[in-house]
Amino acid sequence: MLEQKIIIFVSFGYMGLLFAIAFFGDKRAEKGKSIISNPYIYALSLAVYCTAWTFYGSVGAASRSGATGFLSIYLGPTLMMILGWPVLRKIICISKINRITSIADFIASRYGKSATIAGAVTIIAVLGIIPYMSVQIKAISTSFQLISQYPAVHMSETVTNLSAIKNTAFFVAILLALFAVVFGTRHLEATERHEGLVAAIAFESIIKLFAIISVGLFITYRLYSGFGDLFSQASLVPRIKQLFVMDVNASTFTGWYNALFLAMMAIFLLPRQFQVIVVENVDENYLKKAVWLFPMYLLAINFFVIPIAFGGMLHFFKQCFSDPVCRQALPQTFDGILKFKDGIVDADYFALTLLMAKKQQGLALFAFLGGMSAATGMVIVETIALSTMVCNELVMPVLLRLPFLKLELKSDLSRLLLIIRRISILLIVLLGYLYFHYVVEYYSLVSIGMISFAAVAQFSPAVIGGIFWKGATRKGALGGLLAGFVIWVYTLVLPSLAQAGFLSRDLLTHGPFGIELLNPVHLFDLDVQNLGFNQYTHAVFWSISVNIALFIGISLFSRQNAMERKQGTLFVDVFKYSEESVKSSFWKATASVVDLRMLLERFLGKNRTNDALGLYAREHHINWEKELIADAGLVSYAEKLLAGAIGSASALVMVRSVVDEEPPGMDEIMHILDETQQMIIYSRELEKATKDLEAANERLKELDRLKNEFISTVTHELRTPLTSVRALAEIVNNTPDLEPEKHRQFMGIIIKESERLSRLINDVLDFQKIESGQVQWQKARLDFKGVIEDSIFSTGQLIKEKNIALTFDIPKKPGFVSGDRDRLIQVMVNLISNAVKFCDPDNGKITVGMQVEIKDNKNSYLKIWVKDNGIGIGKDDQEIVFNEFHQVISGAKGRPAGTGIGLTITKHIIDFHEGRIWVESELDKGATFFFTLPLVE
């Protein structure tokens, strides 16, 4: 009797050891003395590929169908390492340059850092891996149940025992999850590399290898006297003997190739494999050694699979034949289950049960530990890889886009990242448990694992196509992935759920709703029998074919945006660009160093940010004290650092948030042109800008024309007095005998015309001054009656000369306004002069009026008017008399009203005083100019 206490103690002791190794590994890494930086550790860490599936399941598979049953799963990776290493090298190289954190990040990054792709890959990976996770839970809990009933090997199939396994499985799942949480997220800093973890995984690889070799050696050399003895004894049993010969038929071939293909893809596409091969890779050159070391390991771990299987069968078949119940139930071709009267023996666990049957307590415990190391290694690395994906590609992108969370204001997000990762780990393991609880008992370890392999194989077109074909587009990759995934669900998951009783089993025989064509196990009536397709081959055939077809088809017919094109080139031509790409970046922008540092600190924590920036400063000889602006190189360095923590899609979003608006580079412009919507907006804006320009141009032309007219008018007006002055001056000069009276008259005219000239010049200058806003206004409270008196004083002479009758309509009360006295006098003089000019030449009459109009407190004003009895102004001209440069040809035809600037100046002055000016007139009935000014107390 092996006490459960001891088993649990040993298990926990083992886990404690793993912690110690991981702790040690991390400590050494911090000191810069990495213990994992050698190709042997790297190769050993790749062996996380060998899980409980290998440790237990291979033996079961070998028992059922000999070497063909399990070997392809290990030949696939071997082929991939030996023949496919250029692919692996390229992926590693790309990932190092772009700080890729996961397979989802890799694919998303290739297709323009697409968050959609990242999310899709993550979902496919999580759902695809769940069956695989459940395999580990099943293996650990079953082996635990077995070893704790030592030395009894028969598992009773009673309900109580089954539920006992399920209970055990639940606790195993919880423990595994907690273990993975504690193990994978010990650091506050969320980084992409885990040195201690890799060290522990390498150690686990050694343990499981030793365990299985020990079991193999014991069986071969203790129970039998070597391979010869074991094999010759085995050949005597017909059911074993038939396993020696390969039964070659269509099914063997297709099954083999299918498994080979799936395993070739799984070795680098499984999230945990991508993690250890690519993300945790310290040095690309390690791959060269791993290329042969890892296949050696696979060979070694599989070396004793057949001896263990044969030993198990020899022993238990013998027992079975002496048990009438068992003998009765044993089919001609062994299906892996021996049904004894007191329970069953599952070939999957021969490595354990045979040792137990032979009363090898210590060795059995070691074998149990080996199985556990295989399972825990897988669970830990897989959950870390998956949780990173879930956190970076699913949760964070969503959280970062939820405005109400205000994540951008949080100073330290690294703790949040860890919490999300921990919850994801728990959930993933829990899902694995649920799948085990409800589905897995109907399947062997290997067949469940195949479902997962088929899921991750869906990544292969996007990954391999993406690194060799620049033309692969985001839409193509997404289309292929989604279609492959849907078919995977339909042809593998649905049948397994139907098998478990969640769906009607009719689905598998007659198709959904009786539609035979859509039968998930032979879609579109594919002749599975003839092709030798089993359920897995069938599913892989359809999902991968459609995946590839859509990937290529959509890629050919869709366009890449600028980011995709750049990433595509970076990925495909990685060896060509690897040097430059470190320097060059998508960013044409700069950001403030402070912003960038804060951003990094939020996700990486203070210490790591300091270290990283310190490193950058040393390499680029930068002093952070003096450096305020981060150039494109630093921005892209920061983006890659961040990508290491939260994935490239989220990193892009975050960096964009602190980067100053980039002046559009060629890429950006291409981007704009690519987006149809953008293009429409762009062309609309262009159209509008053109229209604006045209309008501005028209306005300029009009102004130009008016200016020319103005100049010509002004010069004309100047010429008239000048003519008079010059002619008279010449006469005076050339006529020495000029009568004194004529002399006096001519001189008087010369003086008057000279004054007219100066007035005109002053007007033009005044106008220019007001137009350009250079006037100094001197506002004061004043009685407008004073202004009228002063202006009459100035124009009195003019009025008298023309014999004009001047009348007033002014109240006794004063009208106070706030204004510039001189300017207001100018207004009155202008209006009165105008009136004088256009008055009836023989019987001129001018009235100057003023009136206080009180509407309410706020709306009281003073109204002033100047009325003449001249030729008047036509209705059409009443508006434009105030416009600059406009002249009014008064009457039907005739001379213009002066330079046209007097009234314009007047209007400007009134406008400045917040008043209003207008004219009321009828042709030949005189004109009245009105203006208002706000009253003040």
Add this chain to the structure above:
Amino acid sequence: MKKKILIVDDEPNIVVPLEFLMKKNNYDVKTAETGEKALDLIAAWKPDLILLDIMLPGMDGYEVCQKIRQEKEFNNTRIVFLSAMARSIDIAKGMGLAADDYITKPFATDYVVSKIKELLAET
């Protein structure tokens, strides 16, 4: 017999020196400040030469010129535009109406007098 000259201009301060000059040079002078008055005087008085401003209230100088040239009777009447409109387009328009000369303001008095003498000598 004295040659008759009609001065048509609405600016009295330009008419004054012109009138003085013409009288001094022994011409018979009359003045008109609008086109309409000018046409009446031409029909009645039949001047030999007209000094014609263009910018006049009412009918402008061009129109006056046109009207005179329409009458065969005044074929030999000399017409000289005296205008402040100095653009070539204005001059061309004036000469196109079969005026004998176009002098821009401000003018040199000697030039105006010699031009008038020259034109009247031809008849």
